Amino acid sequence: MTDKKTLLLAQIFITFMMALSMSGIMSLLQLGATAQWLTIWPRQFIIAWPVAFVLTMVISRLGFALAHRITASRNA
Template sequence: MPNKYSLLIAQALITLTMAFSMSGIMGFIALGPTPEWLASWPKSFIIAWPIAFCLTLPVGRIAFAISGRLTAAAK
């Protein structure tokens, strides 16, 4: 298990890339390849990233617990 600092950095990087890509993809689906999409993407990302990071803290613990149980059951 990684130390708490490594886990925090990993969560920051994972949520950064996911918020960036998902806000861009979902905006593209909603607006298409338009100037409005490009203009709205940064704002969507700035809103999405802190939300994703805050949610990953409790959800990450739950996900690790579930994955531990699933992999222990598979052995």
């Protein structure tokens, strides 16, 4: 199992990259590649990153539990 510091740092990196890419993609789809999109995207990211981080702190436990359960049943 990975140590807690590494897991926390990975959560920070993963949520940063996912919030950046998803907020960019979703706002790009909504607004198109315009100056307005470039103005709105950073604000959307600033909102999305902390939300993503908090949610993954809860949801990742469920995801790991499910993954362990599925792989353990297949290996048995």
